[in-house]
Amino acid sequence: MDExxxxxxxxxxxxxxxFSFEVTTAEYACERCGRTxxxxxxxxxxxxxxxxxxxxxxxxxxxxxxAHNRGRYxxxxxxxxxxxxx
Amino acid sequence: MVAVRPRRxxxxxxxxxKVVPETPRTxxxxxxxxxWEGHKAGQHVDxxxxxxxxxxxxxxxxxxxxxxxxxLVLTVDRLEDGEVSPYLTDVxxxxxxxxxxxxxxxxxxxxxxxxxxxxxxxxxxxxVPLMAMIRHRTAVGSDxxxxxxxxxRSYEEIIYRKEQEKLAARDGSVEVxxxxxxxxxxxxxxxxxxxxAEMLAELxxxxxxxxxxxxxxxxxLVEAVGAALVDLGHDPAQVKTERFGATGG
Amino acid sequence: xxxxxFSRGFRGRSRRQDTLLPPGQxxxxxxxxxxxxxxxxxxxxxxxxxxxxxxxxxxxxxxxEFQTLPSEEITTDIHCVTKWSKLGTRWEGVSVDTxxxxxxxTAGYVTAFCDGDYTTNLPLEEVTGGKAWVAYAxxxxxxxxxxxxxxRLLVPHLxxxxxxxxxRGLQLTSYDIPGFWESLGYHNYGDPWREQRYWGD
Numbered sequence: 279m280d281e282x283x284x285x286x287x288x289x290x291x292x293x294x295x296x297f298s299f300e301v302t303t304a305e306y307a308c309e310r311c312g313r314t315x316x317x318x319x320x321x322x323x324x325x326x327x328x329x330x331x332x333x334x335x336x337x338x339x340x341x342x343x344x345a346h347n348r349g350r351y352x353x354x355x356x357x358x359x360x361x362x363x364x
Numbered sequence: 365m366v367a368v369r370p371r372r373x374x375x376x377x378x379x380x381x382k383v384v385p386e387t388p389r390t391x392x393x394x395x396x397x398x399x400w401e402g403h404k405a406g407q408h409v410d411x412x413x414x415x416x417x418x419x420x421x422x423x424x425x426x427x428x429x430x431x432x433x434x435x436l437v438l439t440v441d442r443l444e445d446g447e448v449s450p451y452l453t454d455v456x457x458x459x460x461x462x463x464x465x466x467x468x469x470x471x472x473x474x475x476x477x478x479x480x481x482x483x484x485x486x487x488x489x490x491x492v493p494l495m496a497m498i499r500h501r502t503a504v505g506s507d508x509x510x511x512x513x514x515x516x517r518s519y520e521e522i523i524y525r526k527e528q529e530k531l532a533a534r535d536g537s538v539e540v541x542x543x544x545x546x547x548x549x550x551x552x553x554x555x556x557x558x559x560x561a562e563m564l565a566e567l568x569x570x571x572x573x574x575x576x577x578x579x580x581x582x583x584x585l586v587e588a589v590g591a592a593l594v595d596l597g598h599d600p601a602q603v604k605t606e607r608f609g610a611t612g613g
Numbered sequence: 614x615x616x617x618x619f620s621r622g623f624r625g626r627s628r629r630q631d632t633l634l635p636p637g638q639x640x641x642x643x644x645x646x647x648x649x650x651x652x653x654x655x656x657x658x659x660x661x662x663x664x665x666x667x668x669x670x671x672x673x674x675x676x677x678e679f680q681t682l683p684s685e686e687i688t689t690d691i692h693c694v695t696k697w698s699k700l701g702t703r704w705e706g707v708s709v710d711t712x713x714x715x716x717x718x719t720a721g722y723v724t725a726f727c728d729g730d731y732t733t734n735l736p737l738e739e740v741t742g743g744k745a746w747v748a749y750a751x752x753x754x755x756x757x758x759x760x761x762x763x764x765r766l767l768v769p770h771l772x773x774x775x776x777x778x779x780x781r782g783l784q785l786t787s788y789d790i791p792g793f794w795e796s797l798g799y800h801n802y803g804d805p806w807r808e809q810r811y812w813g814d
Binding site for chain 1: 468
Binding site: 283321323325326327328329331333338339340343344345347348350352354 | 647648649650651694695696729730774793794796797798799810811812813814
Protein backbone atom coordinates (compact mmCIF):
# COMPACT_ATOMS: atom_id res chain seq x y z
CA MET A 279 0.00 0.00 0.00
CA ASP A 280 1.36 3.33 -0.97
CA GLU A 281 1.31 5.95 1.70
CA UNK A 282 2.35 8.62 -0.74
CA UNK A 283 -0.83 8.10 -2.68
CA UNK A 284 -3.54 10.67 -2.12
CA UNK A 285 -6.80 11.18 -3.91
CA UNK A 286 -8.33 13.66 -6.28
CA UNK A 287 -9.04 16.13 -3.50
CA UNK A 288 -5.31 16.66 -3.03
CA UNK A 289 -4.78 17.66 -6.64
CA UNK A 290 -7.82 19.88 -6.79
CA UNK A 291 -5.91 23.07 -6.09
CA UNK A 292 -3.24 22.38 -8.67
CA UNK A 293 -5.73 21.17 -11.27
CA UNK A 294 -7.78 24.25 -10.46
CA UNK A 295 -4.90 26.38 -11.74
CA UNK A 296 -5.42 24.92 -15.18
CA PHE A 297 -9.08 24.00 -15.38
CA SER A 298 -11.71 26.59 -14.67
CA PHE A 299 -14.29 24.01 -13.61
CA GLU A 300 -14.58 22.09 -10.35
CA VAL A 301 -12.33 19.13 -11.11
CA THR A 302 -13.11 16.76 -8.28
CA THR A 303 -16.67 16.30 -9.48
CA ALA A 304 -15.69 16.03 -13.16
CA GLU A 305 -16.18 12.61 -14.69
CA TYR A 306 -13.49 10.77 -16.63
CA ALA A 307 -13.32 7.61 -18.69
CA CYS A 308 -10.03 5.75 -18.42
CA GLU A 309 -8.45 5.22 -21.80
CA ARG A 310 -6.93 1.91 -20.77
CA CYS A 311 -9.63 0.08 -18.84
CA GLY A 312 -12.73 2.11 -19.57
CA ARG A 313 -13.59 2.84 -15.94
CA THR A 314 -15.77 5.89 -15.50
CA UNK A 315 -15.77 7.78 -12.23
CA UNK A 316 -15.28 11.19 -10.69
CA UNK A 317 -11.80 12.65 -10.42
CA UNK A 318 -12.22 13.18 -6.68
CA UNK A 319 -11.93 9.43 -6.24
CA UNK A 320 -8.96 8.97 -8.53
CA UNK A 321 -5.50 8.28 -7.19
CA UNK A 322 -3.20 11.25 -7.05
CA UNK A 323 0.55 11.31 -6.82
CA UNK A 324 1.68 14.82 -6.02
CA UNK A 325 5.34 14.53 -6.84
CA UNK A 326 6.36 17.55 -4.85
CA UNK A 327 7.74 20.26 -7.08
CA UNK A 328 7.89 17.96 -10.10
CA UNK A 329 4.28 17.52 -11.09
CA UNK A 330 0.90 16.01 -10.38
CA UNK A 331 -0.12 12.62 -11.69
CA UNK A 332 -3.73 11.44 -11.47
CA UNK A 333 -4.21 7.70 -11.92
CA UNK A 334 -7.14 5.38 -12.49
CA UNK A 335 -7.99 3.50 -9.28
CA UNK A 336 -8.66 0.32 -11.27
CA UNK A 337 -5.64 0.05 -13.52
CA UNK A 338 -3.16 2.77 -12.41
CA UNK A 339 -3.14 4.30 -15.86
CA UNK A 340 -2.06 7.96 -15.76
CA UNK A 341 -5.27 9.87 -16.55
CA UNK A 342 -3.85 13.34 -16.18
CA UNK A 343 -0.21 14.40 -15.98
CA UNK A 344 0.40 17.99 -15.07
CA ALA A 345 3.52 20.04 -14.48
CA HIS A 346 4.12 23.70 -13.85
CA ASN A 347 7.61 24.95 -14.50
CA ARG A 348 9.29 28.05 -15.90
CA GLY A 349 5.97 29.80 -15.59
CA ARG A 350 4.21 27.46 -18.00
CA TYR A 351 1.78 24.60 -17.57
CA UNK A 352 2.05 21.28 -19.34
CA UNK A 353 -0.99 19.03 -19.37
CA UNK A 354 -1.14 15.52 -20.77
CA UNK A 355 -4.63 14.07 -21.03
CA UNK A 356 -3.92 11.12 -23.28
CA UNK A 357 -4.83 8.73 -20.50
CA UNK A 358 -8.46 9.84 -20.52
CA UNK A 359 -10.94 8.90 -23.15
CA UNK A 360 -12.93 11.93 -22.08
CA UNK A 361 -13.30 14.36 -19.24
CA UNK A 362 -16.65 16.01 -18.63
CA UNK A 363 -18.17 18.40 -16.16
CA UNK A 364 -21.73 17.29 -16.63
CA MET B 365 -27.12 25.94 -1.90
CA VAL B 366 -23.81 27.57 -2.65
CA ALA B 367 -23.60 28.22 -6.37
CA VAL B 368 -20.20 27.23 -7.63
CA ARG B 369 -19.25 29.58 -10.44
CA PRO B 370 -16.42 28.31 -12.59
CA ARG B 371 -13.44 30.49 -11.86
CA ARG B 372 -9.74 30.12 -11.52
CA UNK B 373 -8.40 29.81 -8.01
CA UNK B 374 -6.19 32.68 -6.96
CA UNK B 375 -3.83 33.07 -4.05
CA UNK B 376 -4.87 35.65 -1.54
CA UNK B 377 -3.78 36.89 1.85
CA UNK B 378 -5.65 36.05 5.03
CA UNK B 379 -4.97 37.61 8.40
CA UNK B 380 -4.64 35.57 11.56
CA UNK B 381 -7.20 36.77 14.10
CA LYS B 382 -6.62 34.14 16.76
CA VAL B 383 -4.67 30.95 17.38
CA VAL B 384 -6.56 28.46 19.55
CA PRO B 385 -4.90 25.37 21.06
CA GLU B 386 -7.13 22.32 20.66
CA THR B 387 -4.90 19.45 21.82
CA PRO B 388 -1.19 19.25 22.68
CA ARG B 389 -0.44 18.84 18.99
CA THR B 390 -3.16 20.76 17.21
CA UNK B 391 -4.16 24.38 16.95
CA UNK B 392 -6.98 26.12 15.18
CA UNK B 393 -6.21 29.21 13.17
CA UNK B 394 -9.04 31.72 12.99
CA UNK B 395 -8.63 33.75 9.83
CA UNK B 396 -10.08 36.87 8.33
CA UNK B 397 -10.20 36.49 4.55
CA UNK B 398 -11.35 39.55 2.62
CA UNK B 399 -14.07 38.83 0.08
CA TRP B 400 -14.25 35.17 1.02
CA GLU B 401 -17.02 33.83 -1.16
CA GLY B 402 -18.04 30.96 1.09
CA HIS B 403 -17.40 27.25 1.02
CA LYS B 404 -19.05 23.89 1.45
CA ALA B 405 -18.33 21.79 4.52
CA GLY B 406 -15.60 19.28 3.65
CA GLN B 407 -13.64 21.53 1.34
CA HIS B 408 -10.07 22.58 1.97
CA VAL B 409 -7.66 25.37 1.23
CA ASP B 410 -4.08 25.29 0.00
CA UNK B 411 -1.70 27.24 2.21
CA UNK B 412 1.58 28.57 0.88
CA UNK B 413 4.56 29.78 2.87
CA UNK B 414 7.34 31.87 1.36
CA UNK B 415 10.76 32.31 2.97
CA UNK B 416 12.71 35.53 2.52
CA UNK B 417 14.91 33.93 -0.12
CA UNK B 418 11.86 33.02 -2.17
CA UNK B 419 11.69 29.34 -1.19
CA UNK B 420 8.09 28.16 -1.04
CA UNK B 421 6.29 25.27 0.57
CA UNK B 422 2.66 24.46 0.07
CA UNK B 423 0.21 22.15 1.87
CA UNK B 424 -3.53 21.56 2.00
CA UNK B 425 -5.63 22.01 5.13
CA UNK B 426 -9.29 21.19 5.58
CA UNK B 427 -11.62 23.98 6.61
CA UNK B 428 -12.91 23.35 10.13
CA UNK B 429 -15.52 26.09 10.20
CA UNK B 430 -19.06 25.79 8.94
CA UNK B 431 -20.05 27.82 5.88
CA UNK B 432 -22.31 29.80 8.22
CA UNK B 433 -19.47 30.86 10.51
CA UNK B 434 -18.23 34.40 10.45
CA UNK B 435 -14.57 33.54 10.05
CA LEU B 436 -12.59 30.82 8.32
CA VAL B 437 -11.00 28.33 10.67
CA LEU B 438 -8.28 25.80 9.86
CA THR B 439 -7.18 23.17 12.37
CA VAL B 440 -3.58 22.13 11.95
CA ASP B 441 -1.94 18.99 13.28
CA ARG B 442 1.70 19.63 14.10
CA LEU B 443 3.84 16.94 12.48
CA GLU B 444 7.18 16.32 14.15
CA ASP B 445 9.30 16.58 11.03
CA GLY B 446 6.86 18.62 9.04
CA GLU B 447 7.96 21.64 7.12
CA VAL B 448 4.77 23.68 7.16
CA SER B 449 2.71 22.51 10.13
CA PRO B 450 5.28 23.43 12.82
CA TYR B 451 5.37 26.94 11.39
CA LEU B 452 1.60 27.23 11.54
CA THR B 453 1.33 25.92 15.09
CA ASP B 454 4.50 27.36 16.65
CA VAL B 455 5.38 30.56 14.83
CA UNK B 456 2.24 32.05 13.31
CA UNK B 457 0.47 34.52 15.55
CA UNK B 458 -2.30 37.07 15.62
CA UNK B 459 -1.73 39.76 13.02
CA UNK B 460 0.39 37.61 10.71
CA UNK B 461 -0.65 37.16 7.12
CA UNK B 462 -1.07 33.77 5.50
CA UNK B 463 -1.34 33.06 1.79
CA UNK B 464 -4.08 30.68 0.83
CA UNK B 465 -6.36 29.72 -2.03
CA UNK B 466 -9.71 28.03 -2.03
CA UNK B 467 -12.16 26.69 -1.30
CA UNK B 468 -11.14 23.55 -3.11
CA UNK B 469 -12.88 20.24 -3.76
CA UNK B 470 -16.55 19.66 -4.37
CA UNK B 471 -16.28 15.88 -4.27
CA UNK B 472 -15.66 15.55 -0.55
CA UNK B 473 -18.30 17.96 0.66
CA UNK B 474 -21.70 17.81 2.31
CA UNK B 475 -24.53 20.22 2.76
CA UNK B 476 -27.91 19.74 4.36
CA UNK B 477 -29.67 19.27 1.06
CA UNK B 478 -27.57 16.18 0.32
CA UNK B 479 -29.48 14.30 3.02
CA UNK B 480 -28.42 11.33 5.08
CA UNK B 481 -28.12 9.44 7.32
CA UNK B 482 -24.49 10.41 7.68
CA UNK B 483 -21.70 8.04 8.60
CA UNK B 484 -18.51 9.96 9.27
CA UNK B 485 -15.27 8.08 9.88
CA UNK B 486 -12.16 9.96 10.98
CA UNK B 487 -8.57 9.06 11.72
CA UNK B 488 -6.63 11.71 13.65
CA UNK B 489 -6.79 15.11 11.98
CA UNK B 490 -9.10 13.58 9.39
CA UNK B 491 -11.85 14.72 11.75
CA VAL B 492 -11.44 18.33 10.63
CA PRO B 493 -13.54 18.32 7.44
CA LEU B 494 -16.09 16.04 9.10
CA MET B 495 -16.40 18.51 11.97
CA ALA B 496 -17.11 21.23 9.42
CA MET B 497 -19.99 19.07 8.20
CA ILE B 498 -21.26 18.58 11.75
CA ARG B 499 -21.00 22.30 12.48
CA HIS B 500 -22.90 23.08 9.29
CA ARG B 501 -25.56 20.58 10.30
CA THR B 502 -25.94 22.35 13.65
CA ALA B 503 -25.94 25.82 12.10
CA VAL B 504 -28.83 25.02 9.78
CA GLY B 505 -30.77 23.11 12.42
CA SER B 506 -30.69 19.81 10.55
CA ASP B 507 -31.71 16.59 12.28
CA UNK B 508 -30.13 14.23 9.77
CA UNK B 509 -29.11 11.14 11.79
CA UNK B 510 -25.34 11.34 12.12
CA UNK B 511 -22.75 8.97 13.48
CA UNK B 512 -19.10 9.94 13.85
CA UNK B 513 -16.60 7.13 14.38
CA UNK B 514 -13.35 8.80 15.39
CA UNK B 515 -10.02 7.06 15.82
CA UNK B 516 -7.36 8.84 17.89
CA ARG B 517 -4.09 7.71 19.38
CA SER B 518 -5.02 8.79 22.90
CA TYR B 519 -7.75 10.55 24.84
CA GLU B 520 -5.73 13.77 25.02
CA GLU B 521 -5.40 13.83 21.25
CA ILE B 522 -9.12 13.82 20.52
CA ILE B 523 -9.74 17.07 18.67
CA TYR B 524 -12.95 18.98 19.49
CA ARG B 525 -13.77 16.44 22.19
CA LYS B 526 -15.75 18.76 24.44
CA GLU B 527 -17.72 20.19 21.55
CA GLN B 528 -18.64 16.68 20.42
CA GLU B 529 -19.70 15.68 23.94
CA LYS B 530 -21.96 18.71 24.31
CA LEU B 531 -23.49 18.13 20.92
CA ALA B 532 -24.22 14.46 21.51
CA ALA B 533 -25.67 15.29 24.93
CA ARG B 534 -28.23 17.75 23.61
CA ASP B 535 -28.92 16.23 20.18
CA GLY B 536 -30.16 12.67 20.20
CA SER B 537 -29.69 12.31 16.46
CA VAL B 538 -25.90 12.69 16.72
CA GLU B 539 -23.70 9.90 18.05
CA VAL B 540 -19.95 10.13 18.53
CA UNK B 541 -18.04 6.91 19.01
CA UNK B 542 -14.35 7.04 19.85
CA UNK B 543 -11.69 4.43 19.47
CA UNK B 544 -8.22 4.90 20.93
CA UNK B 545 -5.34 3.10 19.30
CA UNK B 546 -2.26 3.71 21.44
CA UNK B 547 -3.13 4.51 25.02
CA UNK B 548 -6.34 4.76 26.95
CA UNK B 549 -7.24 6.36 30.27
CA UNK B 550 -8.02 4.24 33.28
CA UNK B 551 -11.58 3.06 33.26
CA UNK B 552 -11.97 3.52 29.51
CA UNK B 553 -14.78 1.31 28.37
CA UNK B 554 -14.84 2.32 24.73
CA UNK B 555 -13.15 0.77 21.72
CA UNK B 556 -9.40 0.60 21.90
CA UNK B 557 -8.09 -0.65 18.61
CA UNK B 558 -7.76 0.43 15.00
CA UNK B 559 -10.99 0.65 13.08
CA UNK B 560 -11.66 -2.70 11.46
CA ALA B 561 -14.39 -4.47 9.53
CA GLU B 562 -15.97 -5.82 12.70
CA MET B 563 -16.27 -2.36 14.24
CA LEU B 564 -17.76 -0.99 11.05
CA ALA B 565 -20.25 -3.84 10.84
CA GLU B 566 -21.40 -2.91 14.35
CA LEU B 567 -21.54 0.82 13.85
CA UNK B 568 -22.26 1.69 10.25
CA UNK B 569 -25.80 2.35 9.10
CA UNK B 570 -27.25 -0.55 7.17
CA UNK B 571 -26.91 -0.15 3.40
CA UNK B 572 -30.73 -0.32 3.29
CA UNK B 573 -30.85 3.07 4.91
CA UNK B 574 -28.88 4.51 2.00
CA UNK B 575 -26.38 6.45 4.10
CA UNK B 576 -23.77 8.88 2.90
CA UNK B 577 -20.33 7.96 4.20
CA UNK B 578 -17.34 10.30 4.45
CA UNK B 579 -14.01 8.82 5.45
CA UNK B 580 -10.98 11.00 6.13
CA UNK B 581 -7.55 10.41 7.58
CA UNK B 582 -4.24 8.73 6.78
CA UNK B 583 -4.21 6.81 3.52
CA UNK B 584 -3.99 3.30 5.06
CA LEU B 585 -7.01 3.94 7.31
CA VAL B 586 -9.08 5.48 4.55
CA GLU B 587 -8.39 2.66 2.12
CA ALA B 588 -9.15 -0.04 4.68
CA VAL B 589 -12.37 1.60 5.84
CA GLY B 590 -13.51 2.41 2.31
CA ALA B 591 -12.97 -1.16 1.19
CA ALA B 592 -14.70 -2.56 4.29
CA LEU B 593 -17.77 -0.40 3.79
CA VAL B 594 -18.08 -1.53 0.20
CA ASP B 595 -17.71 -5.14 1.36
CA LEU B 596 -20.57 -4.53 3.81
CA GLY B 597 -22.74 -3.67 0.85
CA HIS B 598 -22.50 0.10 0.67
CA ASP B 599 -22.73 1.72 -2.72
CA PRO B 600 -19.19 2.91 -3.58
CA ALA B 601 -20.67 6.09 -5.02
CA GLN B 602 -21.97 6.94 -1.56
CA VAL B 603 -18.64 6.38 0.17
CA LYS B 604 -16.50 9.46 -0.26
CA THR B 605 -12.91 9.42 0.84
CA GLU B 606 -10.19 11.94 1.48
CA ARG B 607 -6.68 10.69 2.08
CA PHE B 608 -4.21 12.76 4.05
CA GLY B 609 -1.25 10.54 3.18
CA ALA B 610 1.08 8.99 5.69
CA THR B 611 2.39 12.38 6.61
CA GLY B 612 0.78 15.68 5.78
CA GLY B 613 3.75 17.94 6.44
CA UNK C 614 -0.93 38.65 -4.95
CA UNK C 615 1.57 41.13 -3.61
CA UNK C 616 5.04 40.74 -4.99
CA UNK C 617 7.65 40.31 -2.32
CA UNK C 618 5.29 38.86 0.26
CA PHE C 619 6.98 36.48 2.60
CA SER C 620 5.80 34.59 5.65
CA ARG C 621 7.32 36.16 8.76
CA GLY C 622 9.72 33.74 10.41
CA PHE C 623 9.43 30.92 7.90
CA ARG C 624 12.68 29.29 6.93
CA GLY C 625 11.70 25.96 5.44
CA ARG C 626 13.73 22.82 5.82
CA SER C 627 17.40 23.27 6.47
CA ARG C 628 18.95 23.89 3.10
CA ARG C 629 22.66 23.63 3.58
CA GLN C 630 24.67 25.07 0.77
CA ASP C 631 28.02 23.71 -0.26
CA THR C 632 30.52 24.84 -2.84
CA LEU C 633 30.70 21.27 -4.14
CA LEU C 634 27.11 21.45 -5.27
CA PRO C 635 25.74 22.38 -8.68
CA PRO C 636 23.95 25.74 -8.85
CA GLY C 637 20.68 25.97 -6.93
CA GLN C 638 21.12 22.72 -4.99
CA UNK C 639 21.21 22.12 -1.26
CA UNK C 640 22.26 19.18 0.86
CA UNK C 641 19.64 16.96 2.41
CA UNK C 642 19.96 14.47 5.28
CA UNK C 643 17.54 11.69 4.41
CA UNK C 644 16.93 10.16 1.02
CA UNK C 645 13.67 11.72 -0.23
CA UNK C 646 11.26 9.47 -2.05
CA UNK C 647 9.46 11.04 -4.98
CA UNK C 648 6.98 8.82 -6.71
CA UNK C 649 4.73 9.41 -9.69
CA UNK C 650 2.83 6.19 -9.26
CA UNK C 651 2.34 3.09 -7.15
CA UNK C 652 5.50 1.27 -6.13
CA UNK C 653 5.89 -1.77 -8.37
CA UNK C 654 6.38 -5.03 -6.54
CA UNK C 655 8.16 -7.24 -9.04
CA UNK C 656 9.46 -10.49 -7.65
CA UNK C 657 12.98 -11.56 -8.50
CA UNK C 658 11.49 -14.60 -10.26
CA UNK C 659 9.54 -12.35 -12.63
CA UNK C 660 12.30 -9.75 -13.06
CA UNK C 661 14.43 -9.56 -16.16
CA UNK C 662 16.50 -6.91 -17.88
CA UNK C 663 16.55 -6.47 -21.65
CA UNK C 664 18.42 -4.49 -24.23
CA UNK C 665 16.17 -4.06 -27.24
CA UNK C 666 15.48 -1.76 -30.16
CA UNK C 667 17.83 -0.99 -32.97
CA UNK C 668 20.30 -3.75 -32.40
CA UNK C 669 20.91 -7.00 -34.25
CA UNK C 670 20.30 -9.28 -31.33
CA UNK C 671 18.27 -8.25 -28.29
CA UNK C 672 19.79 -9.26 -24.98
CA UNK C 673 18.07 -10.45 -21.86
CA UNK C 674 19.12 -11.51 -18.37
CA UNK C 675 17.11 -13.07 -15.58
CA UNK C 676 17.89 -11.92 -12.05
CA UNK C 677 20.23 -14.87 -11.51
CA GLU C 678 22.01 -14.22 -14.75
CA PHE C 679 22.27 -10.54 -13.93
CA GLN C 680 23.92 -11.33 -10.60
CA THR C 681 26.70 -13.20 -12.40
CA LEU C 682 27.69 -10.13 -14.42
CA PRO C 683 30.74 -8.21 -13.20
CA SER C 684 29.58 -5.52 -10.79
CA GLU C 685 31.16 -2.39 -9.39
CA GLU C 686 30.91 -0.32 -6.26
CA ILE C 687 30.12 3.27 -7.07
CA THR C 688 30.45 6.20 -4.70
CA THR C 689 28.95 9.30 -6.19
CA ASP C 690 26.97 12.51 -5.67
CA ILE C 691 23.37 12.70 -6.80
CA HIS C 692 21.32 15.78 -7.65
CA CYS C 693 17.55 15.95 -7.90
CA VAL C 694 15.88 18.58 -10.04
CA THR C 695 13.77 19.50 -6.99
CA LYS C 696 17.05 20.88 -5.62
CA TRP C 697 18.19 18.38 -3.05
CA SER C 698 21.57 16.73 -3.37
CA LYS C 699 23.37 13.96 -1.55
CA LEU C 700 27.12 13.59 -1.61
CA GLY C 701 29.02 10.35 -1.49
CA THR C 702 26.14 7.94 -1.96
CA ARG C 703 27.22 4.30 -2.25
CA TRP C 704 25.81 1.91 -4.81
CA GLU C 705 26.56 -1.44 -6.33
CA GLY C 706 25.59 -2.42 -9.83
CA VAL C 707 26.48 -3.47 -13.33
CA SER C 708 27.95 -0.93 -15.70
CA VAL C 709 25.82 -0.19 -18.74
CA ASP C 710 29.02 -0.68 -20.75
CA THR C 711 28.94 -4.33 -19.63
CA UNK C 712 25.31 -4.64 -20.69
CA UNK C 713 26.02 -3.15 -24.10
CA UNK C 714 29.16 -5.16 -24.69
CA UNK C 715 29.19 -6.56 -28.18
CA UNK C 716 26.09 -4.63 -29.19
CA UNK C 717 26.25 -3.27 -32.72
CA UNK C 718 23.99 -0.31 -33.30
CA THR C 719 23.49 2.88 -35.23
CA ALA C 720 21.16 4.19 -32.57
CA GLY C 721 22.11 7.46 -30.95
CA TYR C 722 19.66 7.37 -28.05
CA VAL C 723 18.30 5.10 -25.37
CA THR C 724 14.97 5.02 -23.62
CA ALA C 725 15.04 3.36 -20.24
CA PHE C 726 11.75 1.54 -19.62
CA CYS C 727 10.48 0.44 -16.23
CA ASP C 728 7.78 -1.35 -14.29
CA GLY C 729 4.88 1.09 -14.04
CA ASP C 730 4.85 3.53 -16.92
CA TYR C 731 8.01 5.49 -16.28
CA THR C 732 10.49 6.15 -19.05
CA THR C 733 13.43 8.47 -19.51
CA ASN C 734 15.52 9.24 -22.57
CA LEU C 735 19.25 9.80 -22.89
CA PRO C 736 21.84 10.07 -25.62
CA LEU C 737 23.62 6.71 -25.91
CA GLU C 738 26.93 8.37 -25.16
CA GLU C 739 25.63 9.53 -21.78
CA VAL C 740 25.16 5.97 -20.55
CA THR C 741 28.44 4.62 -21.90
CA GLY C 742 32.07 5.21 -21.08
CA GLY C 743 31.71 4.48 -17.39
CA LYS C 744 28.92 6.99 -16.78
CA ALA C 745 25.96 4.73 -16.01
CA TRP C 746 25.00 1.57 -14.16
CA VAL C 747 22.05 -0.61 -13.38
CA ALA C 748 22.26 -0.56 -9.58
CA TYR C 749 20.72 -3.13 -7.25
CA ALA C 750 22.25 -2.15 -3.94
CA UNK C 751 22.38 1.11 -2.05
CA UNK C 752 24.45 1.82 1.06
CA UNK C 753 25.50 -1.81 1.32
CA UNK C 754 22.01 -3.32 1.23
CA UNK C 755 19.65 -4.50 -1.50
CA UNK C 756 17.87 -1.55 -3.09
CA UNK C 757 14.47 -1.04 -1.46
CA UNK C 758 11.35 -0.88 -3.61
CA UNK C 759 10.60 2.72 -2.65
CA UNK C 760 14.03 3.70 -3.97
CA UNK C 761 13.65 1.73 -7.16
CA UNK C 762 14.43 -1.85 -6.20
CA UNK C 763 15.03 -4.53 -7.44
CA UNK C 764 17.18 -2.33 -9.70
CA ARG C 765 17.33 1.20 -10.99
CA LEU C 766 19.33 3.02 -13.58
CA LEU C 767 22.06 5.16 -12.09
CA VAL C 768 23.29 8.11 -14.18
CA PRO C 769 24.70 10.44 -11.53
CA HIS C 770 26.14 13.08 -13.82
CA LEU C 771 22.61 14.09 -14.84
CA UNK C 772 19.61 15.13 -12.71
CA UNK C 773 18.34 12.16 -10.80
CA UNK C 774 15.05 11.77 -12.64
CA UNK C 775 17.21 10.21 -15.36
CA UNK C 776 18.21 7.46 -12.91
CA UNK C 777 15.02 5.57 -13.61
CA UNK C 778 13.60 3.50 -10.77
CA UNK C 779 12.35 -0.05 -11.36
CA UNK C 780 14.24 -0.20 -14.64
CA ARG C 781 13.62 -3.27 -16.77
CA GLY C 782 15.59 -2.46 -19.86
CA LEU C 783 17.09 -0.10 -22.39
CA GLN C 784 15.60 0.49 -25.80
CA LEU C 785 18.07 1.80 -28.37
CA THR C 786 16.53 4.27 -30.81
CA SER C 787 17.57 6.50 -33.67
CA TYR C 788 15.24 9.22 -32.52
CA ASP C 789 15.22 10.91 -29.16
CA ILE C 790 11.89 10.11 -27.55
CA PRO C 791 11.04 12.37 -24.62
CA GLY C 792 10.28 10.30 -21.54
CA PHE C 793 7.88 10.74 -18.63
CA TRP C 794 9.18 14.03 -17.25
CA GLU C 795 10.87 15.19 -20.46
CA SER C 796 7.44 15.40 -22.05
CA LEU C 797 6.22 17.55 -19.16
CA GLY C 798 8.66 20.41 -19.50
CA TYR C 799 11.76 18.89 -17.98
CA HIS C 800 14.98 19.36 -19.88
CA ASN C 801 15.78 16.72 -22.44
CA TYR C 802 19.40 16.46 -21.35
CA GLY C 803 19.46 17.53 -17.70
CA ASP C 804 23.00 18.56 -16.75
CA PRO C 805 22.92 19.87 -13.16
CA TRP C 806 26.17 21.82 -13.63
CA ARG C 807 24.56 23.86 -16.39
CA GLU C 808 21.29 23.92 -14.42
CA GLN C 809 19.33 22.33 -17.24
CA ARG C 810 16.13 21.73 -15.31
CA TYR C 811 13.44 22.67 -17.85
CA TRP C 812 12.96 23.04 -21.59
CA GLY C 813 14.80 26.04 -22.85
CA ASP C 814 17.35 26.13 -20.04
